[in-house]
Amino acid sequence: MKEKIIKNLMALSVKNPPGRKEEINKIKEAISANQNIILIGPRRVGKTTLLNAIEKQMENSKYRIVRYDCMGYKGNISALFAYLLAYTKPLKIFVSSIGKRGKGELGKERESAGSMLNKLGYNPFLIENFPDSDDPEKVEEDNIKDSDAFLLILGNEYSKEVEQEFGFAKFYEVPVFCMIKGKCDEERDNKVSKIIDGIRKNKEMIYHNYESIEEFEEVIEKTINKKDKEQREEIFKKYKNNEEWIEISEKFFESLKTQKEKRFLFLIDEFGELRKKDQDNKVTVNKNFEYMCAHLKAQIEKIKNNALFIITGSENVFTLYPQKYFEIFSKITIKPFERDLAISVLNEILTKKIDNELGGKIIEIVGTLPADLQLFVSKVNKNAKIDKSNLYKIVKGLMTDEGFSMQELFFEHLDKDTLKFLERIIPFLPASIDEIKTSFNEQKENLDELMKKVTEYYFILEKRDDNKYYPYSNLLYLSVINKNAPAKFEEIINNILK
Structure with missing residues (x-):
């Protein structure tokens, strides 16, 4: 549609948009004061351009920036929280191999994988770091099911437990990434060779051979970072059409609470589009919108020390509803140029x-x-x-x-x-x-x-x-x-x- 062409043309993606120095300074001052912000003004006044500028100017700041445009999924509150969840939660990666606590054939690799994934901002799950349980198999299955990826490390020795963990990953369709030690398959246990053959034939599974611990670490870092966005898109797809938006929201805010050492800046464009719901080619009011506003306010107040929100709107939803929902925001009106x-x-x-x-x-x-x-x-x-x-x-x-x-x-x-x-x-x-x-x-x-x-x-x-x-x-x-x-x-x- 021409409408989309106009919108895309006019939203300038530049660090210093002409004529907006004063507004950018106001926004940055509010961020420095740890204030949530509403940018309000008519369509085409440049709110999206200002978000673009803030995103570029603060890309090397202490904040991890997450951007979402509500125009993409009008009226879909679940999609908003699904996206925020997908791009903020540390991806959980289940590490499966023989060897524990640095011992055994793959003990060093296992220990190195846990340390590296932590350093890269992921959430590695190693069973030895979990409290003892009467049913360790159930703990493993539950945690594999709940993981975003499955890191399988194979060498020469066979383990029934590792094969079982791999089976759980396939059953729950958890993406598998396999690191294979060495290139001499003749020295491997036949059952390990059979697992490797199956992985090589499966086009959906990624695998790499390595010779040294240094190569192991280098390949993991490159591959995990490369697949990061793809995995997050899968999380978004999983939740975006879930009608229980409040459950997704709670998962998102719980994820923020576990990352107290990090700082997030959420840029949410065209917030008012969540108020609309398309049904049978007719635009109706999303009845959940007002409840969502109250819920959002309550949750933001709980995580105010490590997350800030900048929200824009061309429709004045910020005063259509009781002002109390948005009293925690600093309002900045964006006007046409003089x-x-x-x-x-x-x-x-x-x-x-x-x-x-x-x-x-x-x-x-x-x-x-x-x-x-x-x-x-x-x-x-x-x-x-x-x-x-x-x-x-x-x-x-x-x-x-x-x-x-x-x-x-x-x-x-x-x-x-x-x-x-x-x-x-x-x-x-x-x-x-x-x-x-x-x-x-x-x-x-x-x-x-x-x-x-x-x-x-x-x-x-x-x-x-x-x-x-x-x-x-x-x-x-x-x-x-x-x-x-x-x-x-x-x-x-x-x-x-x-």
Whole structure:
């Protein structure tokens, strides 16, 4: 869809986005003060761009950064917590071999594997580190079943217990990674050779031969790190469609509590999309959303010393519900650029300089939403001169190529009455509430409700200092006029370009 093309184009992935130094400093100051943060503002104002910038600027900080976009799974609360769980929990790896506590044929490898996996941030399970049990076989089976990967170390000697552990891993479909000591199969016990032959023929199992303990450690580190993302994706897939979202959430927060020495920074984009649920091609309210907000607040308060959340929203879900759910967050409002800053940003991202007069005309047409400016710049021919004539062609092209998609982007979740209301009043803006009331003869209660939706819930219109309402996006404003009153569109553009 064009909507996705626009969104992807406009979310700049740069360390220092133009015109946003002040906002980035505010965010970093809040992080330094150990505050959770809400970034709030209209669509296309640059919230995702700011998340991208924070992610890049803090990639070498003390925080492990985990990023999730709620647009990918609208209304799916389980998917949110499944992703956070998958990318924060230390992967549990069951180590299976003969030898214990450094003794026996593979004792050194087993000891080295436990130490290395710990160092790399994983959670190795070695049965000798577990308290004695009346039923050790049950302990092994339960822990293999609960593992994210199974590290099998084989040499020459056979062990019935190791073969049994390997059987549990296959039965519970735990991914197997096998390290094979030496390359001379003639010296191995026949039962070990049979296990190795089966692994070599199984395309889903990874195996490596090694000759020394140094090679053993090097191969484990490279292979485990390489497979890390793949394993985490499997965890995400396992839980993302589970209806018991609260259970997944509790697993996630319990995982955080066991990692007190680490610091996590969670960047969650478009949080309001979790409020929507698609059913039979209709968007309805997810009834679990408000309960989830209360649950999230309670859990965040318990882990505030090792995790921070930065959440964004284009819909004002942060005030739609009782304020108590979000009182632990510092709210930072992201606004469109001021006029002079917008002209400065244009000069920064254009390949050719423009004077203030022409810059003013561009801003009068395009507006000051960062994404609208970027969209305009993307349509400028690098070799063409920017003048009034060319400016008209660019804007007309924007209306033809992107106008409908822009309306989809802003209007996709509006009910029919609100959509009709907006399409009626936008061509007559800017206007005060009294002027809107007089022109459209709406009942006061109905008008108040509609205006509340488009200003407080969906951030489509804003009330400015002159007490008149304006669309946040000038390009949205022009696209609606171009669709419903093309003659007026021509009149507006020609008047600006005089």
